[in-house]
Amino acid sequence: MTDQENSGLSGYHAEMLAAQVESLLSGLDRGVADDEYREELRRSLKQLVDVKFALDESAIVAITDRRGKIRYVNDKFCEISGYERSELIGQDHRLVNSGYHGKSFMKELWTTISSGRVWRGEIKNRGKTGREYWVDTTIVPFADGEGHPYQYLAIRHEVTRLKETEAELQSMLAQMMQIQEEERRRFSRDLHDGIGQSLFYFKITIDRLLAEREDEGLSMLEQQVSQLMSDVRGLAWELRPSVLDDLGVVPALRTYIEHFEGHYGIQVRFDCELKRRPALLAETTIYRVVQEALTNIGKYAGVSEAYVSLRETDGLIKAVIRDKGVGFTRASAGSGVGLFSMEERARAVSGELKLHSEPGHGTTVTLTVPVG
């Protein structure tokens, strides 16, 4: 079916995006008497035609009325969605809705544009064949004399590959963190059970020799071996405390906090109301996020007190790490990977990380993860 056959609708859509410009241009000589004015008008109209051509060549364009009914689509829209123009005109955008975005997302979009403001964002749509595609979207409301929008111009660009790459990158990061954690666990075990045990036998041998006869050199050696054992244990613990696997996140955090207090000279109030152990991945995430957030406090907050709390409500564990220190803005936070890795860790276990900070008013990091 061509546009001509579908004249009722195509006539309508033709009004929508400067389609009368051609006939206006050809009628200029008759319609406008003033030479100078006519030339100006001709030039402006010609520019409009060129801009429209450029827009249609580069972007997916659609116009809807104020109720959301599609009144105009360009060829690119038809191409990407797989629908004929006639199938689209008169429908609303639910036709290409992928169901990916929630109600609140759509509500926010409509609230923005119906109040006359421009909306920008990324939307996942579904074509006629079922193929899903992402479009970077800008919706511009056209307002009447009283400022009420009477139609909306949507300009879109396909960003499916970008989104796919983004998703791949995210899953790679999650995998990388998982691998890092497994490596740490292995090294930690090897240090503790391998070298740690060997040193222990070594120390027992020295002790036995010392029991037979006193020897200053030997007892110095014994001290040095004890020191070495303690260093190896410390190293293994720092890589990944075995208590995290054996007894869970709460005892692991208690020990971590004790060490933290000693290292930085900062008192930590630890308030824990967890009644059961979360899943292992969730435990690791909680441990690492608290560790990262406390390290940030030790380095930058300039406080002598910090607060950590763990609570469970409605199948969600909420970990809050808070200080009343100098705070920061994201712009001033620099290029540290800490914040980024906390967010990625949270995402990897379907959790969420929120960060609230104001210069002079401290920082609060809130991690929410499902228990199961």
Added chain:
Amino acid sequence: MIEHGSREDIIASLAALRAEIGCDFGAVGMTEAPLRVLRWQVASGHANERYAGIAEKPGRGLSATVLKVGRPISLSMTELVCSRRLQEFPLLLAEDLRSAYAVPLYLGTSLAGVLIAGDRRKRIYRTEERRIVAAAGDRIAALLTGLSAAGSMQGG
């Protein structure tokens, strides 16, 4: 642990050192047996009490430098940030020091602690100033030696 009497003397030495080279902060840290943890016993010019709660483990930071090789060291926060070792120097963080100069303290022939002089601004310590810090270190070590000798005479 340093006893009350000598504590006053050491504080006075630190205050004198700060006046002499015009630095913001001075502190004395001692390693404690059996785990060789470094604790800051006395400070002068401190901004808060965090220094007193810090217990630095061996193998890192000052323990791995001054206390390991028995030589002085210059520290700059910028360099430590670049080499990602800032968290190994909690005293610098607690007192917000941008620059510091640390010398070892010897009790007899054994390394027992650190004297640190620091500033909350970028500073390069000149040869003369380094010599003054080293001399203050010797004076403080003498105070500590006298104390431990007196302590051992009293039977510990």
